[in-house]
Amino acid sequence: MKVNGNTVPAEEGLTVGALLEQQGYPVKRIAVEVNGEIVSKAQYDSFALHDADTVEIVCFVGGG
């Protein structure tokens, strides 16, 4: 699968939550989209990722 444009192996049973933990993302400051659909925080641990999925993770920094 693709994560922010990089090829990453989609292990069997990998969820969005596990991917975020694996890659060290600060969960409170991000938004996640899989195949063009937003994944809400409540879905992270149940949302299964599959081969050929396209995952986009946006991480915000403070200030505005």
Next chain:
Amino acid sequence: MKTITCNGKPLEIANDAHLQQLAHALMPTASVVIRNGFQTNEDILLEDGDSITLIEPGILPPQDVLEHMMAARHSPHVHETVRRACVGVAGLGGLGSNIAAMLARTGVGHLILADFDIVEPSNLNRQNYYVSHLGMYKTDATADIIRQINPFITVETHTIRITEDNAWDIFHGCDVVCEAFDHPACKAELVSALLSNSNTIRIVAGSGMAGYGSSNEILTQKRMSRLYICGDGHTAAANGIGLMAPRVSVCAGHQANMTLRLLLGIGQP
């Protein structure tokens, strides 16, 4: 005979009528002459269907003429489209107060503004407020500024802290919402709440505009199917790296321009 529009009203003119000649005949004191959105001193042959605006500086015209005069510098097809649009601004700090003013100047017809905070002295280094606004809710102060910029814009304000629970209620009628919060967790929460509630709403967010690094690092990027991010992506407001007017305004300009492009049907950042 040809028919043109002059200060918003139809006018029949002779086939050989020229712009400056006609302007002088109609309003000898007019020093600003605009034809089809473009100010000119040339004495051009007028065409059927032209729209001209004659302005006498310093004179406040009646409301209907004022609206036409203000619209005269908008590109015609742009003005008609943005006048029908609805844009939300979530947070009215450095980004949001400037974005709202720019969208008002662009003629976006309906603005939904939300912020819970009041204007404080420490806001004046970058936010679009004046000393006279100190102590006012930012929603009221921004609505006041917009009335001064363009009284023909409908402004809806929500003086409330925006959360994932109320974001959709506040912004569901918007074509585009500009995310303009300070805290990164609030930014993320708003984006998730709005994108998961709707299949059409677009969000233009800000991330990374503190300090005085190069303006050229601030970009507009399409990061999700309906999410655009403006900023350098990494310079957070932190101890010793404050938010300052120039870079915050550059980022606000990126957000306002991406919003305008989306309203005009252009999805490319």
